[in-house]
Amino acid sequence: MTGAVEIRNGRVVTPTGVIEDGRVVVVDDRIAQVGEATAVPLPRATVVDADGRVVVPGFVDIHGDDIERHRSPRAGARVDVRSALATADRANALVGVTTKFHAIAFEDDASDGRSIDEAETIARAVSNADDTLADNRVHVRSDLSHDSVDAVERVVSSGEVDVDLLSVMHHAPGDGQFDETEFERHYMEDRNWPPEKVERVIEAREELSVSTKRDLVARVAELAAGAGVPLASHDDETAAAVDRMFECEASISEYPLTMEAARRATDRGMTTVMGAPNLVRGGSLWDNLSARSAVDADVVDVLCSDYHPPSLLAAPFVETGEPLSARVNRVTRNPAEAVGLHDRGRLEPGARADVVVVDPSPIPSVERVLVAGDEVLRAGADRERVPHGRAVDGPGS
Structure with missing residues (x-):
């Protein structure tokens, strides 16, 4: 046309x-x-x-990691990154996503398919693509490790990748969405890691002191400020955790684990983001805060696809007692405003x-x-x- x-x-x-x-x-x-x-x-x-x-x-998805499954549809089977992006782009267009922020994990674990080198490869492919159907953008997720933050600094300063959103994450037992039992179950059952590998990862991630983690967050926050892009927290569990990220000028709280954290993010004027699959399936996969409960409490502003783009299409049609326009805003206008794309949504x-x-x-x-x-x-x-x-x-x- x-x-x-x-x-x-x-x-x-x-x-x-x-x-x-x-x-x-x-x-x-x-x-x-x-x-x-x-x-x-x-x-x-x-x-x-x-x-x-x-x-x-058109739907604006500010956190979707589905490109990882198109890149590695099975363990040990890797698809050309350009082909993976083209497939992800078309799969997202099919469910109405017209602006896609690919959430790329800078987390060094090559045996899981997530490595710093792999993250850089995907980020470059997304940033440099010029033949996609939708507007594809880069959301860099920085793990709280020295290697990951070093790599994120390198990518942001290189000029080779246009980064549109930065977030920080730290998956360790008792810190974030998993206690020790669920951490072990997630990585052994869902990711097929052997027990000895899980033990090594737990040990490495628990080695970081509180002060070291805060220093790493501050480095990522400085990068976001310098690049002029929003900073997002991830898996906040307490009001104090939200406060710490807010003090680092985070404007987005992704996947608050508790009502306490979601309420504090709302009180702070942060944009609260939850997964559309959580709403569509009727609860959190890990027994964390229910998206429906957050909607009922008026403490969720945005829904993202997380790992399942079709849920973003389904979410506005889940009956919550709200007007359809309010439900549609959560996947269109609100996410666009949260990341500074005021021309759409x-x-x-x-x-x-x-x-x-x-x-x-x-x-x-x-x-x-x-x-x-x-x-x-x-x-x-x-x-x-x-x-x-x-x-x-x-x-x-």
Whole structure:
């Protein structure tokens, strides 16, 4: 599609409500009009009949590590990084993600597929890609170790990678989401680590003193400030932990483990982020804070895909007793605002034309995706199959 596109007869979700029989007009890469479908069609516009489907802004995912599984679909089987990125990009577009922050773990453990070298490889591929469907960006997750922080400093200062978000993480038993039993179970059962390896990792991660960890956090915070990008905390368990990150100018709290931490982050004016899979499946995988409980307490601002992009599409359609617009804001406007992308995440005149048409029943599925005004995906009933994978509009399109 080029020029003007008019999406008519949809349930158009704006930041403040739903236009039940609405229209969205796109001109080039911007939204030009949002209003009632009764308005006179724009001359010479390409008309898309949404036929009662839900029309939302493109989803903004500020934390998704799914590229790791496309890169290494099985232990020992590694896919070319460009192919992995292309596959992840298309898988995300299929569920309406138009801005993707790939959460890349700078954590040195090559046998687990997560290594500093691997993180640098993926970060360069994401930063330098110019043929993706969505807007793909780099979220650097720095483990609290000297090697990891050294590598993050090297990447940020090199100029080879455009880093758009920095966060700090420290997975150790009793510090974060796992007690010792759950830490061992996670790494032995879910990641297939042998017991002796788990013991070595526990020993290494517990060696860091409190003062050393705080020094490492301060180094990452200084990097974020110098690069002019947001800083996020990760797995805060207590109000005191939130306070320490807030003092380092963190503006985002990812995955608070307790209601206490989530409330403190909210009180501090931080953006609180939780995983969409937590909401969709009805609870935390590790018996931490329930996303639904956080929603009910009004202490969660953003949902991210975490490890499962389809959950980001499903999340706004989970009934929480809130207006649909509030649920949609958590995966569109709110995350965009949290990372300083004020040009997108909302269906309003002047905003970037990232638009998604969703059929919510029987399960939410995406029928059309526009990224900066370009149609990058079309599916659904009006799609006719022709030889060699080409597609044309069906009758009435």
